[in-house]
Amino acid sequence: MIAFVLRRMAASVVTLLLLSVTIFLLVRATGDPARVYAGAEASEEEVAAVREDFGLDRPLPVQYASFVTDTVKGDLGHSIQFRQPVFEVYMDRLPRSLILATVAFGLSLVIGIPAGVLSAVRPGRWSAGVFRAVALTGVSVPNFVIATTLILVFAVKLRWLPTSGSGSIKQLVMPSIALGWYFAAAMMRLTQSSMLEVMRGEYVKLARLKGVPEWIVIGKHALKNALIPVLTLAGVNFVVMVNVAVVIEQIFAWPGIGDLVYQGITLRDFPLVQGVVLMAGFMVVAVNLIVDVVYAVLDPRIRLER
Amino acid sequence: MAVIATRSTTTDSADQADDEAGRRPRPPWGRLRVLLADAPTGAIVIIAALAVVAVFAPWLAPHDPLQPVPGALSTTGPAWETGNWDSVLGTDFQGRDILSRVIYGTRISLAVGLAGTLVAGSLGLAVGVVAGYLGGLVDQVLMRIVDAWLAIPALIFAVFLAMVFGNRLGIWSIVIILGAVFWTRYARVLRGEVLSLRERDFVRLAQVAGASRWRIMRRHIIPNVANTWMVLASLTVGVVIILEASLSFLGIGVPPPAPAWGSMIAEARIPLMAGKWLPVAAPAVPIALTVFAFNLLGDWLRIRLDPTQRNL
């Protein structure tokens, strides 16, 4: 067991390093940030001064080396646009993305899992059709269409909810619905297929033969096993939700991580972009590691895999 | 389909029987006739219709999608409101006929969706097969790179690449970017399959018979992962199309004035705020239909070709 964990951790570290190299190189391929920061009318001396200030004139490997050592220390560089350490700006906004993701995630679980179970257990009923339609909308219609429609209906026409911004519970409702719908649909589909799978399995057949009441069969045996892959995937989905809410955050003026990435890229603030993408990757790798370990604890066969 | 699990444990009893008999399993296309009896006709009809529209767009569209309809300067309502049946669904904010743009948009969206999927699929197949079959250090290195790329959430990665590389190649920039974002999913899953395929007797036999590694990969491995590949592909098309729409919303998708559905929706958001819903609905419906059809197809393929592949 320990060996397994150590192996996975080592792999994660390597992954992170590769990630950092990729990001580092790609970011520098975008052009000369010193020029953009100094402005179109700046003279060459002014641009050179900026370049020196930010250490952009050192050779690439040196820049990368200090990038890595600084990151390990928690220093993700200095945002050109915000004039603050990237880490500070990031931490300032992370809670908002976390809140949004948590609510959206909760919605996706609360709606997706029961819907999936119901569809698997009672495929003939009208409810399965309804759930399917809702799920299909989630994966077929882009989330910004959903978001705009929500604003039009609930904020402008009905005046029930505020249009945008962050800070109050009311402002949380629409963005989390728009964000969570897709994942609710995905959860539903996965739960459904997982349940179907498990219910066809030997264990369930045996339980039925033994005369165990149906609801215990479903609730206790089938569900527990069906949920394992669902929840392990859910973990990563949550991290994804935190990071990809770029479009939602733009529309609802929700100052989170996604919006930060977009701003950073638009303004060529490459320390910021570097930092945010790196943190996203770090989160994903970390959650994957945890999920793997949890999965290994639950299912011993996995430990033996390479 | 944000993440794909990688724990697939294939236990196809037919393959087992073949192993014991020392024979290669039948290639997938032999099974096709059996499968088609149960096909989802709705999905296939929709996809066929889309293909027809895409191919025959110049004949089907009433107007030039890039030029304003004579007399129209900006958004006008549908024919049942304006009485002008020259432009059935009305015009967009530049006065261009919406129906014509939707029809021509089929070409772009299908092309981008399929091409992006193909690029991702090809690269993913190549890497997955090589990594899975060769194993060892090659496998480790390749998979670590795959993990690293997989760790960056798709939208952020796409936005990032789009900003970095811009629109140098027009439409094909987007295709390449989409390919770059999604190939890792194929690589991961296919590599897992190849790992177990590798141990099978028919492969061992070929090795013993002296076949080169490349020949084995080409003739034995690749055809046998074709099933999974097709399932993945059909499920990815929808995701790719939606991602393109998101990129267009952010202003970095297929460059205007090309009538890509995603761009059209992005442009139609503002009239939506003013109460006009048709410019949004007109391109949104085909997107939904396309994704719906491919998802149905993918689901069906998944169940029919390999019922135990539950985690796709």
Place this chain on the structure above:
Amino acid sequence: MRTRLWRAVAAFGLLAAGCGSGDSSAGQDETSTPESVAQVVEVTTPQAGAERSSTTLGERREPAGKVVYGWHTALSPAWLDPQESGNVITAYGFNMAIHDSMIKHFPGDQLAPSLAESYEIADDFMSASFTIREGAKFHNGEPVTADDVEFTYLNYRGTQAQLFKDRLDRIEKADARNITFYFKEPFLDFLILYGTPATGIGWIVPKAYYEQVGPDGFKQAPIGAGPYKLVRNTANTELELEAMPDYWRKGPAVKTIIYKIITDDATRFAALQTGEIDLMNVVQGQLLDAAKNDDRIRLTQRSTTAFWLEFPGWEKPDSPFHDVRVRQAISLALNRREISDAETGGFAKIDTGNWGAPDLIGALQPDEIKPEWYEYNLEKAKQLMADAGYPDGFEVPQLTPLAPYYALAERVITQLAQIGIKTSLNRIERAAFVEALTKGPDALPGIILNISGLNGDMAARWRAFATCEGPSSRTCIPELDAKFAQYEASTDPEERDTLMAELQTSFNDQYVFPYVYTLGLTMATGPRIANNPDDIWFSIPQFPYVFPWEDVELKP
């Protein structure tokens, strides 16, 4: 410069009087004649050796209530620090509330002494002296002193900083409230550069505080001398400002201002409709109809800065744009009426004719504009194309606009297709565009659609965009460069006037930068604001945002 300044200021007065607002019910003064407006302006025109001391002080009031201002661009914290001001007028949207300048435009009163009680520019332009207003204080209670003014000048790092440093000979402080700048040579542009949003050097920051917290700390928590102080900055998306009741000009009526940053056009408009914001920047063209139909929303519209086209590499003989007939044909093919109607519902001006608008100091005035520079004549255009040897037109690799004017670029593309010029849109975001501009003619081949919010005067624009060595220039005409050098060397305002006019005229006669149309901005005011919207929007030259904040009032 004197003449041109006067006429520019008068032109602004005409613009202000002439351009009606969309829906404004409360007394847009339709009866004000050009003469009466010009009269008002003449009185306040500064001359060389100008001396100003205005003392109109408003009443003291107890501030109350809250106003929410919907802002349309992402905020850069650098904008809160006038010491690093760039060429972007957007920053001043915040400066005007938090900081104060020695000299400032006020509605109907240009270049008025603000933080200064009085100022005097010497006859020979070799010195400028100021007396600081008695009792002027920063938000932290510290008085504004000559030390602060000196520090602001010497520590300034923003646009034109080098020029100010080079020209300065010495600074003399007679006492805590009196300071004089001496220059090495006649500094004709000093008043404009110091007293307008051309630069931020006149916007005074507290020396002790700035040195204590440093530039970065200052941006997180700026202290100024303006009518409002910043009390909260939430993730750069919401700013909260609180009134300073002792502000010298008058006590602000509104206690709290919230700047709410909503970059998405549709969402921002929705927020206005629900009443979440009271004032809104930039109503997008397609939303104009919905806005006009809403009784509670009042619109204020101005046509401000001109768009123009550029053809990098046109000087080379093998470029299709080399022939002046081709360029003229392009100008003739632009249906500006259609563009204005489609983009702004028709209010945007289409006859400015010059790539610098007339309220820009030094720009050509309306009577110097030739109608052929904005004429639309498709037949003539086609004829010219045929004469030049391109009866069927030609292909151009791309057309690149400044972000986010993609819709306009698409319309131009469509119109150019009428005379056979086929191209497609190259959509790049603003940062990349700005950078590419500086890389010379080859970085952005094809056609460029440009617009500039560059502050200052026409000469500043010329320097940046039209000279051979200009940082954002892709054009080089050596004869015109020589003339511009003459302009810069000259110390005679009349001669400068003439040279500047000649430069622009010859440029336009050759259709080097064909005029497209003049950007029309629409700003919106909600029902809670008591003011006549025309009094608080576009109230001073080249500034489209809400000003002055101390005048804003809420309905009871």
